Amino acid sequence: MTPAVFHVLLALTGGERHGYAIMQEVRDHTDGALQLGAGTLYGTIDRLIRDGYVREVDGPAAESSRDARRRFYRITSEGRRALDAEVERLERIVKTARTIRRAAKA
Amino acid sequence: MTRLRRAAITLHAGFVSVLPGEFRCRYRAEMQLDFADDMNMCVTAVEIGVPAARAYGDLVVSAVREWRSSEGLRLLIYAGLAHAGIWLIGVAVAAWEWPGGSRLYPVVVTFAVLSAPGIAVAVWRQRLAAR
Numbered sequence: 001m002t003p004a005v006f007h008v009l010l011a012l013t014g015g016e017r018h019g020y021a022i023m024q025e026v027r028d029h030t031d032g033a034l035q036l037g038a039g040t041l042y043g044t045i046d047r048l049i050r051d052g053y054v055r056e057v058d059g060p061a062a063e064s065s066r067d068a069r070r071r072f073y074r075i076t077s078e079g080r081r082a083l084d085a086e087v088e089r090l091e092r093i094v095k096t097a098r099t100i101r102r103a104a105k106a
Numbered sequence: 107m108t109r110l111r112r113a114a115i116t117l118h119a120g121f122v123s124v125l126p127g128e129f130r131c132r133y134r135a136e137m138q139l140d141f142a143d144d145m146n147m148c149v150t151a152v153e154i155g156v157p158a159a160r161a162y163g164d165l166v167v168s169a170v171r172e173w174r175s176s177e178g179l180r181l182l183i184y185a186g187l188a189h190a191g192i193w194l195i196g197v198a199v200a201a202w203e204w205p206g207g208s209r210l211y212p213v214v215v216t217f218a219v220l221s222a223p224g225i226a227v228a229v230w231r232q233r234l235a236a237r
Contacts, residue, residue, distance in 0.1 A: 018136075019133075019136050019140060020136075020139070020140045020143060023140065035160070037160060037161050037163070037164025037165065037168070038133075038136075038137040038140050038141060038161060038164065038165070038168075039125070039137070039164045039165045039167065039168025039169070039171075039172075040164055040167075040168055042129075042132075042133040042136065042137060043129070043168050043171060043172060046129065046132070046133070069135060069136075069139060070136055070139065071136065
């Protein structure tokens with residue numbers, strides 16, 4: 001799973017969002033370390049929709065006419081499962097790295 | 107600064123138009139809206155220039171990625187090969203004697219006549235995909 005896919009799915013666990021909100025959420029999550037451009041973001045969303053990890057939904061009542069022109073996306077149960085599996089995989093990697101570093105220090 | 111902002115947004119629309127047809131049709135409005143919102147938060151020239159340059163770079167990289175995964179690249183390769191073939195036919199035809207002794211004229215005419223139906227079909231397909 002690429003960092004873009006991981007962070008887009010992570011941003012969507014908080015509820016349905018439009019692309020711009022996902023972009024801002026990812027920037028906040030990563031303290032600005034990952035700033036998704038529009039091409040990368042919508043390319044990632046497009047692939048996630050094709051893979052069945054994300055789907056397009058009707059958004060909440062729009063707060064502005066600009067928001068009304070945006071599409072909203074929601075993570076699917078398959079998407080959640082894939083994200084959980086990725087988090088577990090990353091946790092195992094960190095655990096292994098810590099064990100190796102501890103052994104090297106000893 | 108409004109002028110610079112407008113120029114950045116216009117240039118962004120140009121970069122978006124490089125994306126493959128289907129992808130572009132689906133996401134163009136949102137991409138332009140997001141970029142305009144980003145630009146509206148910028149005040150100075152540097153604040154406009156840095157994210158704009160980053161967005162343009164991202165669009166170029168995305169265009170390569172999306173074209174690679176689309177049918178478009180394969181079509182482009184076939185079209186390139188077909189055009190090279192047509193050009194070679196033109197060069198072969200040019201080896202004969204032509205009125206006025208021009209060598210280039212038959213190459214260009216052959217190229218234009220033989221590639222015109224291909225270009226017409228490509229434009230028609232692109233329009234169909236964009237609907």
